[in-house]
Amino acid sequence: MKTRLICILLFSTLTLAAQQSSKEELEKKRKAALAEIEATTQLLNENKKTTSNAINLLNLRSKQIQARREVIVLLNKEIQSIDEEIHRKEVNVKTLERELKVKKDSYSESLRKMYSHKNNQDKLLFVLSAQNISQSYRRILYLREYSNWQKQKAEDIIDKHKRVEEEKTELLQTKEEKLALLEGKIKEEDKLKEEEDSYKIEIQDLKKEQKTLLSELNKKKKEAEALNREIDKIIAEEIARAERAERAARATAEAQALALAKKKNEKKAKTTTSPSNEVHQVEEVKKEPEAPVISKENTILSLDFEKNKGRLPSPIKGNYTIVKHFGLVKHADLQYVTTTNHGIDLQTSAGNMACSVFDGEVLSIFKVPGFGTANVIILHGNYMTIYANLSEVNIQKGDKVKTGQIIGKIATDPGNGTILHFEIRHKETKLDPEYWLAR
Numbered sequence: 001m002k003t004r005l006i007c008i009l010l011f012s013t014l015t016l017a018a019q020q021s022s023k024e025e026l027e028k029k030r031k032a033a034l035a036e037i038e039a040t041t042q043l044l045n046e047n048k049k050t051t052s053n054a055i056n057l058l059n060l061r062s063k064q065i066q067a068r069r070e071v072i073v074l075l076n077k078e079i080q081s082i083d084e085e086i087h088r089k090e091v092n093v094k095t096l097e098r099e100l101k102v103k104k105d106s107y108s109e110s111l112r113k114m115y116s117h118k119n120n121q122d123k124l125l126f127v128l129s130a131q132n133i134s135q136s137y138r139r140i141l142y143l144r145e146y147s148n149w150q151k152q153k154a155e156d157i158i159d160k161h162k163r164v165e166e167e168k169t170e171l172l173q174t175k176e177e178k179l180a181l182l183e184g185k186i187k188e189e190d191k192l193k194e195e196e197d198s199y200k201i202e203i204q205d206l207k208k209e210q211k212t213l214l215s216e217l218n219k220k221k222k223e224a225e226a227l228n229r230e231i232d233k234i235i236a237e238e239i240a241r242a243e244r245a246e247r248a249a250r251a252t253a254e255a256q257a258l259a260l261a262k263k264k265n266e267k268k269a270k271t272t273t274s275p276s277n278e279v280h281q282v283e284e285v286k287k288e289p290e291a292p293v294i295s296k297e298n299t300i301l302s303l304d305f306e307k308n309k310g311r312l313p314s315p316i317k318g319n320y321t322i323v324k325h326f327g328l329v330k331h332a333d334l335q336y337v338t339t340t341n342h343g344i345d346l347q348t349s350a351g352n353m354a355c356s357v358f359d360g361e362v363l364s365i366f367k368v369p370g371f372g373t374a375n376v377i378i379l380h381g382n383y384m385t386i387y388a389n390l391s392e393v394n395i396q397k398g399d400k401v402k403t404g405q406i407i408g409k410i411a412t413d414p415g416n417g418t419i420l421h422f423e424i425r426h427k428e429t430k431l432d433p434e435y436w437l438a439r
Contacts (some may be wrong), residue, residue, distance in 0.1 A: 023081050028328040030074040033067045040064045043347055047417040048342060052216045053338065054206055055415065056347060059323040061199050062332075070191045075185040082178045089171040093270050096164045103159055135424060159284035217337065226368045227375065227421070228342055231273055234364045234377060235384065237429060279317055302381030311405060314435050316424045323419065326432040342430045343386065343423030350412040352389045354420050356401045357437070365397055373411045388421035 040063050047053055047060075112350065168269060189212040206213055324345035331337035367374055375388040378401060391411035412418040424431045 007055075013128075016061050022400060023085075026074055026078045026081065030071055030078070033071045033074065034190065036067045036321075037064055037071070038229070040067065040321050040424065042319075042349065043321060043417070046349060047347075048414060050415045052220075052415040053417055054202075054209075054213060055217070055331070055334075055339075056323045056345075056419070058199070058202055058206065058334075060321060060347065061195065061202065063321050063323075065192065065199060067193050068188060068195060072185060072188050072192065075181055075188065079178060079181050082174060082181065086171065088177065089167060089174060093167045093171060093208075094165060096167060098158065100161060122433055127133060133253075143317060161288060161378060170301050179378065209439055211266070214336065217339070223368075224341070230366060231342075231375075231377065232428075234366065235425065238363060239427060284307070299381065300384060301359070305380045305383045308358065309436050311438050312357040313340070313438060314358050315354055315437075316346055316348050316352055316410070316420055317383070317406065318348055319354055320346040320348040322434070323347045326430075326434060340374050343388075343421055344433050346420045346422060348410060348418050348420065350418045352410055353406045354404045354408050356403060357385055358403050359399055361386070362395050362399045362401060362407075365393055365395070374408065376407055378407075382427055384425045384427070386421075386423035388423075 029247040044057065044060050045065070049057060074356070097271045140220060196291050232308060322344050324339060324341050326341055327337065327345055328340050329340075354376075356378055358378075358380050363377040363384065365374060367377050374390045374393050375386065376390065376395070378385050378387075388408060389411050390408035392409040393407065395405075395407050400406065410418050410420045422433055424433045424436055
């Protein structure tokens with residue numbers, strides 16, 4: 001019986017710990033999703049509804065709906081977890097009550113037997129009827145142990161009763177927690193319906209304004225192409241400069257190797273004039289290995305950047321929502337809307353700052369002709385990060401920057417809101433930043 005009780009308690013403890021961990025994780029995810037909804041709602045309220053900003057606002061609404069659905073899914077999982085906990089507690093209460101009843105019955109039986117005789121007189125006769133002093137002493141010890149056993153039994157019953165009451169209290173609290181989650185779920189479902197209805201209305205409005213919307217999208221497409229051409233030009237110039245530097249370094253290394261070999265040959269010529277030896281020395285010069293052309297600093301920085309894939313910090317100080325993803329993207333509800341992006345577009349609140357995602361050196365600060373905002377390219381070895389659409393820049397070309405260092409203020413447009421365009425490139429290859437940023 002004791003072994004069975006220990007097993008039950010051990011299993012219950014382990015199960016409780018696992019369920020508690022699961023509940024905490026679900027609650028943490030739910031709070032994160034709710035925080036995302038709050039941030040997205042704030043951005044929706046901050047941004048003016050215009051045709052130029054229509055797709056971004058629609059994407060924000062879609063993000064809000066997606067996060068709301070996730071909250072409901074997480075609430076369902078939490079409720080399911082609580083249902084399992086309630087069932088476990090109910091089983092545990094019943095087990096404890098059965099064990100309590102057994103203990104009470106056993107104790108009652110022992111008391112009944114004890115009081116069915118003349119208690120003190122029987123005990124005295126039991127001791128005095130011993131055949132010798134030694135036996136009397138053993139009987140006294142037995143009576144003392146029996147008394148202690150009865151006392152322990154009474155204490156066990158009290159403890160067991162306390163455990164039952166505690167379990168019942170916890171069970172009641174857990175049921176109240178479930179009711180609160182159910183109420184929260186109903187509220188979230190009502191909000192989701194409102195958001196989905198608003199989304200459908202916005203979709204219908206945009207379909208009516210298809211011609212104007214396409215005109216705005218073409219305008220943005222030309223702006224993006226102009227930015228991309230300028231970035232490609234700067235990167236091509238940097239690659240060409242690096243290649244020239246590498247060729248110069250190789251030529252210098254080769255010249256130094258030849259000079260060193262010549263010096264060695266001249267030294268050896270003083271000690272021997274053997275023709276065969278001279279030929280051998282010339283052959284050795286030809287076999288001199290080439291010097292490395294990639295700088296050690298660049299290699300280390302590139303490797304460090306690669307190691308942090310999926311762990312790079314946010315390029316924005318403050319909350320943001322991705323309103324345009326990397327690559328060719330077709331809108332789910334507006335079939336005529338297709339966008340191509342070489343990075344990602346992050347919508348944030350007015351006044352927020354852009355910051356470097358990794359240690360590096362400022363390669364370029366430039367403006368695209370015809371546009372007032374500034375753009376920054378930072379080198380991280382063979383990798384580059386691009387921060388476009390800045391109204392103010394806090395750094396200069398050639399500056400060494402650290403991870404998280406503020407590089408400038410993100411521009412706010414009355415029509416489009418506050419959006420940072422962010423890219424990551426490996427030399428000329430465009431990479432999806434979402435795979436590199438910490439989730």
